[in-house]
Amino acid sequence: MYPISHVSDNKKQKQSKRRKKMNTAYQILEQRFNEKNTLEHIIALIDLDGQLNAPAAAANGRGEQKTLLELKIHAILTSPDWDEIFDKLESAADLDVWQTANVRKAKEEVAEASVLPAELVEQLAKARNDSVAVWFNARKENDFDSFRPHLERLVDLQRQAAVLKNPQNPYDAMLDSYESGMTQDFINPLFDDLKSFLPNFIDDIRSRAPRQTAEYENTLSVDEQIAFCKELMNRMGFDFGRGRMDVSSTAFCTTLGKDDIRIVSHFSRQNPMEGIAAVMHETGHALYEMHLPYAYMNQPVGQQRGMAMHESQSLLMEIGVLHSTGYLNWLAKRLGEKPETMRAKVQSVQPSLIRIYADEVTYPLHIVLRYELEKAMIAGDLQVKDLPAAWNDKMNSYLGVVPESNAKGCLQDIHWADGNFGYFPDYTLGAVAAAQFLRAAENAVPDIPERLGQGDFAPLNKWLTDNIRTQASLRPFNDAVLFATRQRLTTESFKELLKSRYLP
Template structure:
């Protein structure tokens, strides 16, 4: 084929993927709508709409013409720019994943995900796992079917095939090495941190109530400081905080507890970190695969960079404390920065992952990783999940949830069909520590700026080193270019020791 025809094939592919990008954006907004404001009676209709959109996108991506265009365009690869060559590679990767899943399975999976998620919402509210188990078993079976189909087509282990969708190029063997390294020091480090806190000055209680409207006001103020563009996004409420939409239409949700403002504020900061990443993706490539976010390890690194690394620094809490005191009408020593910092740095085993401190958080994730691998391997059925969960919590954190609402039903991921996602939370935490350390070394004034409520030096660093890279590199390639080192546990360990033990 001539170079001209090969280039034309690549341009035709770009047009096709631009249409797919628009379909994906529509699906994201429909999901946000379902989670925040859709009436209960609309669930079935919305599930059908999403299933049809999934099928249309799948048929477009897997059409014979797409394979022909990819084959023809590959002949022009050497003549393309670095970004175009990376884009073509991403097109081929996305196409390989899509063609591995039969169209009828795409539809069945989409409908079952919607049905199971809606059942989960009711089951969790009623603390009734038995009502969720049958639907979850169906979803696990369909996910195993998809994993098996992808494994055969991609030459991967079934769990690796699912993991690759969330963290391209990552394999369970890589995760196992990093998690084994964490497990070699984290339990002992947790004990050391807790003993250190027992001997230190204890946090004074901060008395509520904290009205939702005031919590929202503070959250919006901090979002603005972080650079969130309200002309291109919004903040709402859902059962489980999440970020959706597209770079130019970002949808953030959080949840509120009038007895405690701390969780909501940090959840809002966390989700804003996700949104800033999406907003910072290279504009000229946003409708193309190479312009998308580079998987969930990188995504979670950005949310945790702002929530855990920057949001809990002493300078930022010193900046935030008087604003919290004024907003809630607080009085006394409990509202002093040092006391608020103690609340935000309190380390103790707890039942809820999203409320966990950064020391115990990886233990939550490693449990979920072990359990979902067992489910995908066919070694664990839904009915046996509560017992396995409780046993794992006792083993890793020394506590047993009193009910399934605070146990295996607390997360939306499995009812929504997101198997292979969980390890990226801890991989993201490792990356966040590594990136923040590199940022502080490259831009010495970052922490001082945070003390003034100025996130711009930090944001500028990640805009260049992470956000602007899109999917041009592998996740580990982005981390290594940003920090000078491959992903590891050393920066995370050093961060925990410095923050909680003063080492």
């Protein structure tokens, strides 16, 4: 028998060796995901340049660049020694809660990538690039037939990938790609409830409050709108030392690195509220990215929770704040407009053809329509050639309007052209979550509405940062909602918010 001191020293040596192995394994994990996310930021930079500056003929070259980068990312995630690394980390006793969550998220990403052969990854990258290039012109020319073979190709390839990830339920694999853990079983009851509630609610609004028309008393040039929106962004907490805003014909937010968050927005001289709404929406996205935990920003746990959570942060600003009475009154005063004019511009409910211009009440039905159609395409129950007719039938059924062209129908969104099946539901999940977050924030900090009525975002920002932004991907989506609001996600806050605004 060894002396007690010798046994103790030997045990310490073994623990030290085990900790060193764990630290080495964890450092490898961190290094690889830092490289992976850096490559993704380069892809985002290529995409941004394509939107803002690149000549049309550069599309093929960009596609080759992105394909190469995506294959490098795939190689990182399918390295043959991942099982060994995770085995070492499985028994590690000195990982803190963030490191443990980081390992869990890393395993999810590795598992998803490991079932996809590199050949399929390459085919998808090329097909998406070709499809988007054709889609831009097809929408412009209202030419569904030219786009159809590309969409058929993408449906087939994405179905193949989804089957490899989840043979029993391929569409759930697509949902999981945009909000980890999301399933149809979770979405269906929420969407069914909205499908039941919204049509009668829309009819009640339109019967009690005929559509208002109001004209602005003052006109702002695009340059004046840009300057005003930058002031709004400052008030909202946007850090121009870590981000910037550019102007294009569309609106989006993209992250190019820890300290490089970009906003792109569009502006209309005829309707300044279009630009204001777009900027507040994208600033909501940007604030989420800017307040993710800095030390983990290039790690799985430090990434945004998913697109449902991301959309909740943008919609909370665009819909929750911008449409609120106090903030609208403040905005009207700043713009020299009547409050009733501002309300008429943002709170007019009218079924329409184009999703991105839909009001907050009818918007969810646009999403339900797309959710049902893409599920049917992936399941093989709807052929791509029949998509225009199916689209028009559902538009008529849900919203009572029918597009006169495919450009204003099934060609209006870029999502399917880019192979993003499973993304659309996150818009409405985000809207529902945003309403629940706003209610929880106001319950916790009762002076938030008053402060927003003064153009002051500080109390709301603090609550969002403490309860959502800095939590990143520490918890699964449902648990993240529960952490922030002390209840699971339901449609109740969303419905109550709409009732308070439109049928008080």
